[in-house]
Amino acid sequence: MDILVQQIINGLSLGSVYALIAVGYSLVYSILMFSNFAHGGFLVIGGYICYFALKNIGTGILIAGFLSLLGAGAAAILTERMAYKPIRENTNNTLYLLIASMGMSIVIENIFVVTIGGRFRALPAIIPTQPVHLFGMATTSAFDLISLIAAGVFLGILQMILVKTKWGLAIRAAAYNLRIAGLMGVNVNLLISITFFIAGTLAAVGGIFLAVRYTLYPQLGAITIKAFVAAVIGGLGSLPGAVVGSILLGLAEMLTSGFISSQLRDLVVFFFLVLTLLVRPQGLFGKNISEKV
Numbered sequence: 001m002d003i004l005v006q007q008i009i010n011g012l013s014l015g016s017v018y019a020l021i022a023v024g025y026s027l028v029y030s031i032l033m034f035s036n037f038a039h040g041g042f043l044v045i046g047g048y049i050c051y052f053a054l055k056n057i058g059t060g061i062l063i064a065g066f067l068s069l070l071g072a073g074a075a076a077i078l079t080e081r082m083a084y085k086p087i088r089e090n091t092n093n094t095l096y097l098l099i100a101s102m103g104m105s106i107v108i109e110n111i112f113v114v115t116i117g118g119r120f121r122a123l124p125a126i127i128p129t130q131p132v133h134l135f136g137m138a139t140t141s142a143f144d145l146i147s148l149i150a151a152g153v154f155l156g157i158l159q160m161i162l163v164k165t166k167w168g169l170a171i172r173a174a175a176y177n178l179r180i181a182g183l184m185g186v187n188v189n190l191l192i193s194i195t196f197f198i199a200g201t202l203a204a205v206g207g208i209f210l211a212v213r214y215t216l217y218p219q220l221g222a223i224t225i226k227a228f229v230a231a232v233i234g235g236l237g238s239l240p241g242a243v244v245g246s247i248l249l250g251l252a253e254m255l256t257s258g259f260i261s262s263q264l265r266d267l268v269v270f271f272f273l274v275l276t277l278l279v280r281p282q283g284l285f286g287k288n289i290s291e292k293v
Contacts, residue, residue, distance in 0.1 A: 005138035007258035008251065013144035015250020016151030017213075020206040021227035022234070022242035023158065024199030030175040030237040031195050034094040035228065037101040038079055039203055040221025041108030046072035046204025047123075047211040047220060048112065054124050061126045068208060069201040076200025077193045079104055085189070105221065112218035121216045123208075147209045154205055155243065158198065162239075167194055175237065229273045235286020244284060248272070 021043065028036045049071040053064035083100045112118075128142040162168035170191050174181040182188040203224075210223060226249060234245025252272060253265045276283060 002138040003258060005134070006140050007254045009134075009138070009140045009148075010144055010258075011251035011254035012247060013148045013250070014254060015230075015247035016148045016155075017206050017209045018227045018230050018250055019243045019246035020151050020154060020202045021224050022231040022246045023155065023239055024202045025224075025228055025231040026234075026237055026239055026242040027171070027195050027199050029231075030239075031171065031178055031192060032084070032088065032094065032097060033237075034097040034101065035236065036199070037098070037228075038083075038104035038108060039101075039199065039228075040224035041079075041105055042072045042076050042200040042203040042221075043207035043210065043224060044108065044112060044216075044218060044221045045075045045207075046200075047207035047216045048116070049204075050208050051121055051123055051211065051216055054126060064126075065205075065208060068204045072204035072207070073197040073200040075108075076196040076203075079108075080192060080196045085192075109218050109221065118218050123211050123216060127209075127212050143212065150205065150209070154202060158202070158239075161198070167191065171195060226269055229269055231283075233272055233276045233283055235283025238283065238285040241283055241285030 021039065024039055024042075025035060028034070028039070046068040050064045050068040053059045053067050054061070057064075059067070083104050084097055087096045087100055127146055130142055131139050132142050132145060133139050160168075162172060170181060170186045171194070173184070174186065174188070174191055174195075178188060181191070206227070207220070210220060214220065214223070227246065230245040230249045231242045232245070233248065234241025234243070249269060249272065252268050256262075256265045256268045
C-alpha cells in the first residue's frame with residue numbers, strides 16, 4: 001500500500017511538471033493552430049540560465065528562477081518574431097509554422113552544443129530531496145512534493161491571468177477566432193507575444209525541475225515530446241485537457257515503473273497516444289476543428 005501511495009505522489013509530481021509544458025503547447029496551439037516544437041528549446045534556455053545564475057553569479061534560487069523565467073519568455077517572443085511572424089503574415093497555412101518550429105528546435109539545441117558544449121551539468125542542490133514520511137503511510141521525496149506544489153501555484157497564476165485580466169480575456173477570445181479578436185480591437189501581434197512569453201516562462205519552470213531530476217544538457221528539450229503527447233491526450237488547445245492529460249501520463253509512467261518495469265514506461269506513454277488517436281482523435285477535452293470554427 002505504501003508503494004502505491006508513493007508511486008501516485010511521484011506520478012502527480014511528474015505529471016504536474018509535464019502540465020506546465022503541455023499548457024504552453026496548448027496556449028500557442030489555441031491561438032495560432034500549430035504545435036510549436038521549439039517549445040523544448042525554451043525549457044533548455046530556462047534551465048541553463050538558472051544553472052549559470054546559481055554557479056557563476058552566485059544568486060539565490062529566487063533570483064535565478066526569476067532570471068530563468070524572464071530569459072525563456074524573452075527567447076520565446078524573439079523566436080516568434082524572427083521565425084513565425086514573417087510566415088504567418090504571408091500565408092494562412094499553419095504547416096509552414098510547424099516546419100519552422102522544428103527548425104528552430106534544432107537551431108536552439110545546436111546553439112548550446114556549439115557555445116557551451118554538450119556535457120551533462122548538475123544544478124546545485126537548490127531543491128531539497130530528502131525523504132518525507134507522509135503520516136506513516138508512505139515515504140516520498142521533498143522534491144516531488146515541492147514540484148507538485150510549485151506547478152499548482154504557477155498553473156493557478158495562469159488561471160488568474162486568463163480569468164481576471166484584460167489580456168487573459170483577449171487570449172480566450174483569440175482562442176475562438178484570432179481574426180475576429182483582431183477586428184474587435186485586440187492588438188494581435190502583442191497578444192501573440194504575450195502568449196509566447198507565458199508559454200516560455202512555464203517551460204522554464206518545467207526546465208528547472210527537469211534539470212534537477214535528470215541533469216541538464218542541450219537535448220533535454222526532447223523530453224517535451226511527452227508533454228506534447230499529454231496535450232494531445234487531453235485535447236490540443238484545451239488548457240484543462242493539457243493538465244488532465246499530463247497527470248494521467250505521469251501516473252501511468254510511475255505506476256508502470258513501480259509495478260511492472262521502468263523499461264516499459266515510454267512504451268505506455270505512446271500506447272496511450274495511439275489509443276487516443278484511434279478512439280478520440282480530438283482528445284479528452286478537445287473539440288473538432290469544425291466545432292471550434
